[in-house]
Amino acid sequence: MSMQTGKQSICFETPPYIVSSASIVGKKEGEGPLGACFDLIGEDDKFGQDTWEEAESTLQKEAFGMAVGKAGLKKEEIRYLFSGDLLGQNIATSFGLMDYQVPLFGLYGACSTCGEALSLGAMCVAAGYADYVVAMTSSHFASAEKQFRFPLEYANQRPMSATWTVTGSGAYVLGKRKSNACITGITTGKIIDYGIKDSMNMGAAMAPAAADTICQNLKDFGRRPEDYDHIITGDLGSVGREILIDLLKKEGYDISEMHLDCGMLIYESKAQGTGAGGSGCGCSAVTLAGHFLKQVEQGKLQRILFVPTGALLSTVSFNEGKTVPGIAHGVVIEHAD
CATH class of the missing domain: 3.40.47.40 (Stage V sporulation protein AD)
Structure with missing residues (x-):
């Protein structure tokens, strides 16, 4: 039976499992209503780095390591990595994850990247191309403002329709091993x-x-x-x-x-x-x-x-x-x- 469903969907005959996940956020997110839910909250939104972009790379690096560790796996057991961010040429991803030396599919779907990464990762596992993959993404308030809007020093007035870019990274290990x-x-x-x-x-x-x-x-x-x-x-x-x-x-x-x-x-x-x-x-x-x-x-x-x-x-x-x-x-x- 074909897994293709309708015009744009896939229904997996053997659903891939979300083996583990990790969430790391900045100080402002930690002070919000969901603060107690996250795995790690940074005390300094630069996460010990010199630039906002390096800070976002650190978010991805730590989220990947945490998710893989929670799954009881080693990085060598991750077949593919699906990740992206908002910055030009996906620099938060490339500089953050290159030391792991896991084969990478760099993605850009703007703020939909988490869904894109989970979709492609699930397809990969369900098709038998990998036992374990990691799907992840990140964003950072300051790096996004710097690239898309105004430098923070400009102190521009924000309309009520504007949203606040979350400083955080979420990572998921997908695989054939059963979970809940x-x-x-x-x-x-x-x-x-x-x-x-x-x-x-x-x-x-x-x-x-x-x-x-x-x-x-x-x-x-x-x-x-x-x-x-x-x-x-x-x-x-x-x-x-x-x-x-x-x-x-x-x-x-x-x-x-x-x-x-x-x-x-x-x-x-x-x-x-x-x-x-x-x-x-x-x-x-x-x-x-x-x-x-x-x-x-x-x-x-x-x-x-x-x-x-x-x-x-x-x-x-x-x-x-x-x-x-x-x-x-x-x-x-x-x-x-």
Whole structure:
């Protein structure tokens, strides 16, 4: 029987397991509502390095080592590594992980990279190409602001629609060895462009892509929203969530009761001054690893649809007046006895 399901999905005949995970965050994230969930909280957001970029590389290096260690494995037992970040040429990934000398697929899906990494890693294991792989990603508030917006010293005023890039890295070991959580299916997203040109409103840019992927997942698997305990988006924030709910209602799906957004959970937005919520590759990665995955492993959640969302822009495209397209990847994660 073919594992291809519907137009954009795969239903794994032999689901790969999430053997272990690790989450490392910065000081601000550790002070948020989910602070107690994370494996490691940095006291200094430079993590002992001289630059913000080196700090983000350190996040990835430590997250990889922690996830592999939790799995009781050695780095030599990891067949492939799927990872990426927000920085040009994926420098946080390449400089952070090169010392491990694990074969690497460098990825870029903007803030949806965690979903892309988990999808490709799961496909690799399910197809028999590897016994163990690591899927991971990272982001850093200061390195992202430096590249995409303004230097921190500029102290620019932020609109309420803006989100706060999470400083953090999440890593997952996927393999054939049984655990209490597995990836039973994926839905690969398309590039969706609604003509948004506001680089400070990522929620509006990404919500249409999230709606498209969620809608396609439900169609491909023949499910209704209530078939999931939660439908979890990556970093739409409060602005993007409203748009997502409205778009899906037009398609006949009401996900308002089971929808949660990682960007809205990781910070206490008013108290911490983070605007519409959290964003960045690390936002969904650490929230899944630190919060939701533990509930799946314990059986408190039986099935979730994890949908990290990404805004596909660069400083070049934005300065040339281009729009901000979005993309979202769906990963179905279920409890395994």
